[in-house]
Amino acid sequence: MRFVDEFRDADKAHALAAKIAALCEPGRQYKLMEVCGGHTHTIYKHGLEDYLPESVTLVHGPGCPVCVIPMGRVDDAIHLASQPDVIMTSFGDMMRVPGSGGSFFDANAEGTNIRMVYSPLDSLKIAKQNPDKQVVFMAIGFETTAPSTAMTMLRAAAAGIENFSVFCNHVTIVPAIKAILDSPDLRLDGFIGPGHVSTVIGCRPYEFIARDYGKPVVVAGFEPLDILQSIYMLMVQLSEGRSEVENQYSRVVPWAGNPVALKVIGETMELRPYFEWRGLGFISHSALQVREKFAAMDAERLFRVPGVRVADPKACQCGEVLKGVLKPWECKVFGTACTPETPIGTCMVSPEGACAAYYNFGRMNRTRVAEAAQASRS
Amino acid sequence: MSSSWIDQALAEHKEPEHDELDAGGRRQLPLADREQQVLDRIDRARRRRPKVREERITMSHGAGGKATHTLIEAVFLDAFRNPLLEPLEDAAQLALGGARIALTTDSYVVSPLFFPGGTIGDLAVNGTVNDLAVSGATPLYLSAGFILEEGFPVADLNRVVESMRDAAAAAGVHIVTGDTKVVQKGKADGCYINTAGVGLIERDVSLGVARARPGDAIIVSGPIGDHGITIMLARGELDIEADICSDTAPLNGLVAGLLDAVPEARAMRDATRGGVATILNEIAKDADVGVLVSEDEIPVRAEVRGASELLGIDPMYVACEGRLVAVVPAEAADRAVAALRAHPLGEQAAVIGRVREEQPGIVQLKTAFGGTRIVDLLVGDPLPRIC
Numbered sequence: 001m002r003f004v005d006e007f008r009d010a011d012k013a014h015a016l017a018a019k020i021a022a023l024c025e026p027g028r029q030y031k032l033m034e035v036c037g038g039h040t041h042t043i044y045k046h047g048l049e050d051y052l053p054e055s056v057t058l059v060h061g062p063g064c065p066v067c068v069i070p071m072g073r074v075d076d077a078i079h080l081a082s083q084p085d086v087i088m089t090s091f092g093d094m095m096r097v098p099g100s101g102g103s104f105f106d107a108n109a110e111g112t113n114i115r116m117v118y119s120p121l122d123s124l125k126i127a128k129q130n131p132d133k134q135v136v137f138m139a140i141g142f143e144t145t146a147p148s149t150a151m152t153m154l155r156a157a158a159a160g161i162e163n164f165s166v167f168c169n170h171v172t173i174v175p176a177i178k179a180i181l182d183s184p185d186l187r188l189d190g191f192i193g194p195g196h197v198s199t200v201i202g203c204r205p206y207e208f209i210a211r212d213y214g215k216p217v218v219v220a221g222f223e224p225l226d227i228l229q230s231i232y233m234l235m236v237q238l239s240e241g242r243s244e245v246e247n248q249y250s251r252v253v254p255w256a257g258n259p260v261a262l263k264v265i266g267e268t269m270e271l272r273p274y275f276e277w278r279g280l281g282f283i284s285h286s287a288l289q290v291r292e293k294f295a296a297m298d299a300e301r302l303f304r305v306p307g308v309r310v311a312d313p314k315a316c317q318c319g320e321v322l323k324g325v326l327k328p329w330e331c332k333v334f335g336t337a338c339t340p341e342t343p344i345g346t347c348m349v350s351p352e353g354a355c356a357a358y359y360n361f362g363r364m365n366r367t368r369v370a371e372a373a374q375a376s377r378s
Numbered sequence: 379m380s381s382s383w384i385d386q387a388l389a390e391h392k393e394p395e396h397d398e399l400d401a402g403g404r405r406q407l408p409l410a411d412r413e414q415q416v417l418d419r420i421d422r423a424r425r426r427r428p429k430v431r432e433e434r435i436t437m438s439h440g441a442g443g444k445a446t447h448t449l450i451e452a453v454f455l456d457a458f459r460n461p462l463l464e465p466l467e468d469a470a471q472l473a474l475g476g477a478r479i480a481l482t483t484d485s486y487v488v489s490p491l492f493f494p495g496g497t498i499g500d501l502a503v504n505g506t507v508n509d510l511a512v513s514g515a516t517p518l519y520l521s522a523g524f525i526l527e528e529g530f531p532v533a534d535l536n537r538v539v540e541s542m543r544d545a546a547a548a549a550g551v552h553i554v555t556g557d558t559k560v561v562q563k564g565k566a567d568g569c570y571i572n573t574a575g576v577g578l579i580e581r582d583v584s585l586g587v588a589r590a591r592p593g594d595a596i597i598v599s600g601p602i603g604d605h606g607i608t609i610m611l612a613r614g615e616l617d618i619e620a621d622i623c624s625d626t627a628p629l630n631g632l633v634a635g636l637l638d639a640v641p642e643a644r645a646m647r648d649a650t651r652g653g654v655a656t657i658l659n660e661i662a663k664d665a666d667v668g669v670l671v672s673e674d675e676i677p678v679r680a681e682v683r684g685a686s687e688l689l690g691i692d693p694m695y696v697a698c699e700g701r702l703v704a705v706v707p708a709e710a711a712d713r714a715v716a717a718l719r720a721h722p723l724g725e726q727a728a729v730i731g732r733v734r735e736e737q738p739g740i741v742q743l744k745t746a747f748g749g750t751r752i753v754d755l756l757v758g759d760p761l762p763r764i765c
Contacts, residue, residue: 001683010748047749096438096757102383109434118616224747313384329413335420337391340757341444342431344384351690361751363417364740 007223008046016228017051023235030056031187032234033324035177036194037064037352038222044361046224056231059324060354062176062280063194065141066093067322067346067353070278071310073169074099077138079306080167080299081112087130088114088167089123090138093350098343100310114138120152127156127164136299139166144196146170146288147261150268153290153297167299168290171275173197174205175286179277181213185325190234192227193219195249200265202257203245210243221249268294278346279312279319318345321354328358335359383431391423421739428452442651442697443756465586468647469513471579478579480515482506485572489763491538493612495604495623498571499541501699504628505650506575507549511630512646512702514585514637515577517549523557523572530568538569549628551575581637587657587705589644590665594733595711597704599632599724600625601677602654603696607685618688620681627700632721636704639717644705648698652756654730655694657703658741659755661733669741671731671753694743695756705733 024030034040040060043049049058062068074097081088081104088104095104095116104114117123120137127135139149149166156164173194180186193206198219206217216237220230230248237244247253268291275287290298299305312318315333320326328334328347338344340356347355428448438445455463462470469482486502503520510517522542526535546553553573604625611618629648637643647657654676662669678686678693686693700723706714711729718724741753 001680001687004687008747010746013748044751046745046747047751048747050749100384102432105436105438106432106434109432109436122615224749313388315384315388327413329416333388333391335416336423337387339423340754341448342387344387359420360754363420363752363754364737364742364750 004223007221007225009225012225013051013228016225016232020051020056020228020232020235021053023232023239024053024055025239028055030189030235030238031059031324032056032190032192032231033059033061033180033188034192034220034227035061035063035173036192036196037067037350037354038196039192039194039220039227040064040354040357041352042222042224042227044357047361048224048227049362051228052231056235059188060321060328060357061191061324062180062277062322063142063173063197064347064350064352064354065145065171066097066350067318068171068176068277068280069094069097069140069169069346070276071098071100071312072276072308074103075101075308075310076305077167078102078104078107078112080136080303081107081114083134083303085133086113086136087126087133088112088136088138089117089120089126090114091140092116093352094138094140096343097346097349120148121155124152124156124159124161124164127161131163133163134302135164137164137166138169140169142171142173142194142197143200143265146265146269147200147258150264153268153294154264156297157294162296165297165299165302166290167305168269168288170269170288171277172271172286172288173201175283176277176280177206177209179280179283180323181209181215183323183325186323188215188324189238190216190218190243192230192234193217193245195219195221195226195253198247198249198253198257200258200261203247203253203255204257206245210245214243216243217245219245219247219249219253221252267291276309279322281319313344316345318347318355321345321347328355329363331355335363387431424739438757441756442656445757446652447755465588467513467586468509469515469577471513480510480513480577480579481574482509482513483572483574484509485570487567487570487763488609489567490609490612491534491568493624494608496626496699497538497541498569499538500545500624500626502571502573503542503545503549503551503553504626504699506573507551507628507630508648508700508702510575510577511628511633512585512648513577513579514581514583514633514646515579516634517551517575517577517628517630519554519576520546520551521555521557521574522553524559525566525570525572526558526560527566527568528560528563535569538571545628549630581641583637583641583643585643585645586664587645587647587661588664590661590667590705590733591644591707592667592733592735593708594644594705595708595714595729596658596661596669596671596731596733597706597711597714597718597727597729598649598654598677599629599702599704599718600700600726601679601682602649602698602701603678603682603686603693605699606653606696607682609697610689611685616689618685620685622679622681625698625700627723629700629702629723632718632723633702635717635721635724636714640706640710640714642707642710643714644707646702646704648702650699651697653693653695653697654701654703655692655741655753656755658753661705662739662741665733666738668734668737668739669731670734670744671741672744673746674744675728675730677726677728694753708732
């Protein structure tokens with residue numbers, strides 16, 4: 001398949017792997033964080049870790065939109081969905097995220113009408129078909145999905161659709177990265193920068209990471225060779241003692257981002273003073289809310305949202321996993337009480353969550369490609 | 379419901395032994411050993427008796443993945459347990475007056491009722507015929523039960539029934555008994571069909587996924603995922619167009635050819651809900667063996683691959699309605715592939731992997747990229763009502 005197979009070429013992967021291995025200084029350990037859940041998914045889906053030398057460890061970061069939603073927010077959403085004459089729409093990923101009383105699927109079994117949509121625009125179709133209902137879109141995601149929520153609001157306004165609103169849970173990536181950089185129990189050598197987010201915000205917002213924290217950043221694409229090449233680019237920077245922001249994904253990511261997308265976000269949403277992230281706690285200016293001008297489309301203004309705070313279950317170590325302090329399997333409940341079937345933590349729900357990716361794809365005795373090659377030679 | 383579900387889950391999985399923990403809560407064994415310890419612990423947890431945790435049925439229970447398996451084992455098998463049911467094969471095998479009979483049943487709730495390549499009627503006949511065929515039986519007689527919604531157009535019913543008549547003729551079976559119920563508008567979605575089928579096992583074969591042995595070859599009879607992707611696109615909810623149609627077809631001819639050539643075949647399953655990945659997991663679990671397949675060898679049409687890439691789903695989990703997975707001894711692999719390819723429905727048959735001793739219970743995929751990963755059972759299907 002064109003534009004896919006080129007980026008999954010095993011021969012090129014072998015060549016890159018050898019170049020990465022050659023850059024490793026003996027005795028040195030390298031910890032690189034892929035910020036984005038999409039990267040985590042690619043890494044596990046294609047078995048990319050098999051190509052890395054043992055001294056290079058990938059740490060899975062907080063960039064999975066579903067994983068950072070706190071339980072209280074899920075409870076709030078279910079509360080909204082249980083109001084009379086409400087249809088809630090949500091991305092499929094969100095359907096199985098557990099709140100304190102169960103997931104959207106469980107809520108539907110008890111009578112709510114929460115429908116899966118592929119695009120927020122589908123919510124408008126549903127709103128038109130059900131004029132006597134209020135259609136609330138459960139908006140989640142980083143700057144990647146915020147523009148499509150914004151566009152939906154603008155279209156609803158233009159079309160005069162009055163029974164559509166947004167329960168806004170959009171978050172922003174930079175404050176989360178900063179929280180991780182400031183977390184005392186973590187040592188990282190560099191970042192594989194989020195590709196999709198950067199199509200919107202560009203590469204400039206990461207400059208502080210290189211400048212103030214001295215860590216290299218390479219914005220990466222989502223095919224396995226993209227990621228392997230980004231790791232190589234990080235290793236080159238580390239071996240040369242540089243820390244810069246580089247763009248591996250230049251075929252898609254413009255350095256300055258997408259001004260049109262940024263404009264529509266700015267038109268409809270503004271920063272919240274603070275927002276709770278699962279496992280990371282409250283981070284100031286880390287999320288978006290609907291602007292006053294669009295109050296009629298803000299579910300938080302239209303309905304009384306209880307705003308419950310639910311403490312994460314003590315046994316759940318999603319926070320440590322999101323910060324990259326623990327590997328998924330190091331969590332006490334990983335794979336036993338917490339599985340994709342019965343997820344306790346959000347990292348186990350989304351295919352982009354580090355725990356789900358490891359459980360579904362990586363739970364096995366790994367044979368590294370280099371070892372296998374060596375074994376076949378000897 | 380309250381958050382007590384979390385406490386319950388934790389209590390059930392409390393581990394008796396205590397690992398040495400340091401101040402940060404991390405265990406103090408070497409990294410690789412600690413990881414292995416966790417893998418073992420997970421393995422134990424997975425082998426425990428399944429339990430339905432939910433208080434109500436959710437869509438996941440019908441998706442053919444883990445939740446469906448849990449429901450079947452914890453509710454149905456628990457209540458009906460008997461030696462004929464217990465293997466949970468596609469059809470039960472009975473001895474009646476000296477004859478070996480295969481009996482199976484299946485319900486069809488696909489939406490939409492009509493789609494490129496077939497109708498709910500085709501599925502209702504072919505699905506049951508295939509469950510009998512892969513059990514080694516010659517399908518003979520079917521029943522047909524209809525649940526119709528008030529207001530359903532008779533013209534549509536005629537179309538469904540005609541497709542059933544034609545499918546039955548093509549498969550060489552007769553529909554010999556039936557039932558009709560009508561429910562009020564809104565209590566069903568147009569038309570649901572249940573079929574049951576009986577077949578005669580004349581061959582001296584003994585098939586079952588539990589019979590898979592290390593070294594055996596795993597074969598699929600053709601490109602996978604056509605049906606699931608067709609249905610998804612036919613719903614018109616996605617702005618994607620592709621030139622594909624459902625692979626719904628009766629497999630009894632194909633199976634007969636395979637069993638003529640390879641009477642020592644170990645097992646066959648037709649890949650429906652949950653796709654080929656689910657069957658591979660059933661083999662690994664029921665025979666307590668490892669399974670290793672190679673992504674490069676698995677036939678997938680470019681259209682199916684393209685749509686799957688766009689939608690972020692894995693063709694390995696997408697439903698087929700006219701493909702089978704066979705396990706045969708290694709030395710019979712070429713013979714089996716040749717026999718399948720001799721039949722029009724098996725032209726693209728291929729060996730996709732093998733059964734092995736290592737990592738019992740686990741299906742591993744060698745990716746086209748050159749890495750390896752697990753292929754587990756899905757929890758829920760993103761595509762409900764596929765058949």
